[in-house]
Amino acid sequence: MISNIEVSQDETQNLVHAVSNFMVIRTADMEHSQLLAAGRYEDRFERYDDRWLFKEHFVIVDSNLLPAEFTELL
Secondary structure, three states, X not given: XXXXXXXXXXXXXXXXXXXXXXXXXXXXXXXXXXXXXXXXXXXXEEEEOOEEEEEEEEEEEOHHHOOOOHHHHO
């Protein structure tokens, strides 16, 4: 699940910063939903020849929520 995305543009209008929050939830058949991870995406885009390209992509995971078997999910 990803939240609304907040987008801001620099003064030159050639760089954009986008921020959103995320949650990873697993629900198996006949089981309760389990929160596996939560965090934030921070992305930067750059305009190049009338196209927007990814410049940077950061994933910040809230490590307080990680279950012991988290590495098995990657």
